[in-house]
Amino acid sequence: MNALFSGLLAQAPAIHTDPVSAALQSRGMVLAVLVVLVLMSVLSWFVIGARAWALYNLRRDMEAFRTRFNKIDDLALAAEQLKAYVAVPHFKLLIALLKEMARYPADQDADLHSLERTLNRASEPLVSDLEAGLTVLGSIASAAPFIGLFGTVWGIMMAFGSLSDTGSVLQTVAPHIAEALVATAVGLLAAIPSVIGYNALGRMVRQVVTDLDGFGLDLLNIVNRDQRGL
Numbered sequence: 001m002n003a004l005f006s007g008l009l010a011q012a013p014a015i016h017t018d019p020v021s022a023a024l025q026s027r028g029m030v031l032a033v034l035v036v037l038v039l040m041s042v043l044s045w046f047v048i049g050a051r052a053w054a055l056y057n058l059r060r061d062m063e064a065f066r067t068r069f070n071k072i073d074d075l076a077l078a079a080e081q082l083k084a085y086v087a088v089p090h091f092k093l094l095i096a097l098l099k100e101m102a103r104y105p106a107d108q109d110a111d112l113h114s115l116e117r118t119l120n121r122a123s124e125p126l127v128s129d130l131e132a133g134l135t136v137l138g139s140i141a142s143a144a145p146f147i148g149l150f151g152t153v154w155g156i157m158m159a160f161g162s163l164s165d166t167g168s169v170l171q172t173v174a175p176h177i178a179e180a181l182v183a184t185a186v187g188l189l190a191a192i193p194s195v196i197g198y199n200a201l202g203r204m205v206r207q208v209v210t211d212l213d214g215f216g217l218d219l220l221n222i223v224n225r226d227q228r229g230l
Contacts, residue, residue, distance in 0.1 A: 033150065034151065034183060043140065044137055044190060047137055055204045059204070062211065069082060075222055076098070092122065097118065119216040134198060137201070141191050142191075144191040145187045148185070148190075149183075
């Protein structure tokens, strides 16, 4: 029996497939899945590049802002002297604090708890802006493998559905299965960079958010010292 099976395999023509050829020969649902995955991969790389560049520039401006802010003695004049850093979230937090303090009469000290709540409310949209793009990467990282798997399963179903009474089974099914398996490979190629980018950008965002929280505490400490005359 084994000898007969080996003889049949030896007589079967060799089947040569490569991923590129299999992808180019795809059609129907498998081709649609590949197009979707390629678009998702392009989108993920665009988001990674754009957000990495934006966060790099933000951290550079943030460090310059903190350096100049530490040299300013009067908190009321800080906004005027730091207008060049209007895009830095720390500047927006400073403006929110000054607006809240302006609501109090000149002879009345600002309530620190009220100022803290103001800073917390002001920081929420700033953190959301910093996290822009991470949701897209997370969605691609989680969905791309399953979309690729769907393309593979669909392609294999169509491959076995195309069987006929004539010709070798292996010769008929193998090319279609190769085309289908490419969908899973492309899905992984789209998901892996998204996972890495999500983690790397998430770490950069957390560093900025931590520094932003620390800056908010610094502002409250400055106000507290000014009110106590220290």
